[in-house]
Amino acid sequence: MALPSAATNLRRTLADPNGFVVAPGVYDGMSARLALAAGFDALYMTGAGTAASVHGQADLGICTLNDMRANAEMLANLSPSTPLIADADTGYGGPIMVARTTEQYARSGVAGFHIEDQVQTKRCGHLSGKLLVDKEAYTTRIRAAVQARQRLGSDIVVIARTDALQSLGYEESLARLRSARDAGADVGFLEGITSREMARQAVQDLAPWPLLLNMVEHGSTPNISAAEARELGFRIIIFPFATIGPALTAMREGLEKLKRDGIPGLDKELTPQMLFRVCGLDRSVQLDAEAGGSAFEGGVDLREK
Numbered sequence: 501m502a503l504p505s506a507a508t509n510l511r512r513t514l515a516d517p518n519g520f521v522v523a524p525g526v527y528d529g530m531s532a533r534l535a536l537a538a539g540f541d542a543l544y545m546t547g548a549g550t551a552a553s554v555h556g557q558a559d560l561g562i563c564t565l566n567d568m569r570a571n572a573e574m575l576a577n578l579s580p581s582t583p584l585i586a587d588a589d590t591g592y593g594g595p596i597m598v599a600r601t602t603e604q605y606a607r608s609g610v611a612g613f614h615i616e617d618q619v620q621t622k623r624c625g626h627l628s629g630k631l632l633v634d635k636e637a638y639t640t641r642i643r644a645a646v647q648a649r650q651r652l653g654s655d656i657v658v659i660a661r662t663d664a665l666q667s668l669g670y671e672e673s674l675a676r677l678r679s680a681r682d683a684g685a686d687v688g689f690l691e692g693i694t695s696r697e698m699a700r701q702a703v704q705d706l707a708p709w710p711l712l713l714n715m716v717e718h719g720s721t722p723n724i725s726a727a728e729a730r731e732l733g734f735r736i737i738i739f740p741f742a743t744i745g746p747a748l749t750a751m752r753e754g755l756e757k758l759k760r761d762g763i764p765g766l767d768k769e770l771t772p773q774m775l776f777r778v779c780g781l782d783r784s785v786q787l788d789a790e791a792g793g794s795a796f797e798g799g800v801d802l803r804e805k
Contacts, residue, residue, distance in 0.1 A: 503580075504581070505581075505609075505611070506576065506580060506581055506582060506583040506584060506609060506610075507583070507606070507610070507611040507612065507654060507655035507656045507657060508655045509581060509582075509583055510542070510583040510585075510611040510612050510655075510657050511655050511657060511686075513583075514657070514686070514687070514735055514736075519735065520726075520730045520734075520735060520736075521541070521542045521583070521585075521735065521737070522540065522541070522542065522726045522737055523540070523542040523543055523544035523583075523585055523736065523738045523739070524538075524540055524543065524544065524738075524739050524742035524743060525544045525545075525549055525738060525739050525740035525741055525742045525743060525744065526544065526545060526549070526575060526742075526743050527546055527549030527550055527553045527571075527743065527744050528549075528553050528571075529574060529575070529578065529779065530778065530779060531549075531743035531744070531747065532575045532578050533578060533778050533779055533780070534743065534778065535742075535743065536578065536579050536582065537778070540582075541582065541583075542582060542583045542584070542585065542611075543575060543583070543584045543585070544585045544586075544738040544739070544740065545571060545572050545575050545584060545585070545586040545587060545610075546587060546740040546741070546744065547559060547563060547568065547587030547589055548624050548740060548741075548744075549740065549741075549743070550563055550567065550568060550571050550587070551563050554567055555567070558624075559623060559627075560621070560622070560623050560624075561589065561590075561620065561621045561622045561623065563589070564592065565592040565597070565600070565601055565604065568586065568587065568588065568589070569601075569604045569605060569608055572584065572586040572605060572608055572610050573608035573610075576608055576609035576610050576611070577608075577609050580609055584609070584610055584611050584612075585610075585611060585612040585613065585614070585659070585736070585738065586605060586610045586613045587613070587614060588601050588605065588613040588614060588615050589615070589618075589622055590615065590616055590618055590619070590620055590622055591615045591644070591645065592620075593620070594640075594644075595640055595641070595643075595644035596644075598615065598641045598644040598645050598648070599644045599645070599647065599648035600648075601613075601645070602644075602645045602648035602652075602656065602658070603648055603652060605656060606648075606649065606652055606654040606656040607652075610656060611656065611657060612656060612657030612658070612659055612686075612687070613656070613657075613658070613659060614659035614661040614687075614689050614712070615641050615642060615658070615660065615661065616661040616662065616663055616691070617632050617633055617635075617637075617638035617641075617661070617662050617663060617664060617676060618630055618631065618632055618633070618663050619631045619632065619633055625661075625663050625691040625692055625714065625716075625719075625720075626692065626716050626719030626720050626721075628666065630663050630666055630667065632663060632664055632667065632668070635672075635675065635676050635679055638662070638676055638679070638680070639676075639679045639680060639682075639683050642658065642660050642679075642683045642684070642685050643683040643684065645658045645685075646658055646683060646684035646685065647684075657686045657687060658684070658685050658686050658687070659685065659686065659687040659688070659689050659712055660676075660677060660680030660681070660683075660687070660688055660689060661689035661690075661691055661712075662676040662677055662680070662689070662690060662691060663691045663692065664676055665690060665691065665692045665693070665694075666692055666720075670698065673690055674705055674706070677690065677706060678706070681709050686710070687709070687710045687711065687712055687735070687736065688706055688709055688710070688711045689711070689714065690702050690711070692720040692721065693713070693714075693720070693721045694720055694721065694722075696722060696724065696728075696732070699713065699721075699724065699734070700732050700733070703732055703733035704733070707733070710734075710735035710736070711733070711734050711735060711736075712734065712735070712736040712737070712738065713729045713734040713736070713737045713738070714738055714740065715729070715737055715738065715739050716740055716741060717739075717741060717745075724737075754766075771802075773800060773801055773802070776800075781800065785800065
């Protein structure tokens with residue numbers, strides 16, 4: 501009997517009045533493996549992290565659908581039953597492209613994705629100066645995604661994000677989210693919430709529609725913990741910089757040490773074997789043995805010197 505898909509698992513969690521999703525941001529295979537090993541039940545593919553890691557570029561609409569789908573597919577299939585929520589930016593075009601994005605994400609194993617109302621040359625939601633399409637164009641994007649999901653018979657969760665708060669205010673943001681909800685979006689996402697009071701009010705104003713909180717530390721939104729977000733009434737919280745932030749700090753410090761001392765000076769436990777075990781080495785060896793292979797009969801661990 502086939503196991504439920506990650507999208508079905510995400511839908512079941514959202515259907516449970518007590519269900520709550522905490523998804524750390526991941527941007528590559530290793531960060532996803534570490535998040536899974538830490539025991540998280542969902543992951544979030546950050547668009548900013550994808551742009552930074554794949555292209556070495558800021559989150560300014562650099563990534564294409566192909567970039568994002570390829571990264572999302574790899575991440576989603578590291579643990580096919582664990583929901584991956586993925587950034588889908590603007591949907592990468594008009595209704596036809598939004599439908600294509602939905603189809604490709606669904607077939608790649610993504611459990612849920614969010615589409616926003618910025619213009620095609622978008623930017624990170626926690627940068628200023630964002631430009632928006634009108635409410636009608638935004639609603640068309642959401643409707644195209646919902647219709648594509650229905651045609652596929654997929655459980656993929658459509659999350660409607662609005663970036664209107666910064667330039668058009670709270671009431672227009674609510675109007676856009678309500679329009680997206682009426683078009684069939686499963687979850688709402690008010691980007692750039694600026695206070696706890698606003699966070700609580702948004703949940704109340706859009707109840708019982710489930711809302712997602714984007715917790716970007718040191719951005720527009722005050723620091724809100726997962727427990728507090730749940731108390732405020734949110735159903736999903738994502739932490740986009742949860743892995744790429746510490747990775748940036750650690751890599752910068754390590755490279756500065758290498759430049760200064762001529763050797764990285766890694767901790768003793770950071771062996772090649774340890775790195776590869778994080779990335780599934782032991783399972784790969786087991787798969788080879790179960791199939792009758794003998795490539796790893798001698799083991800993979802070096803003898804002590």
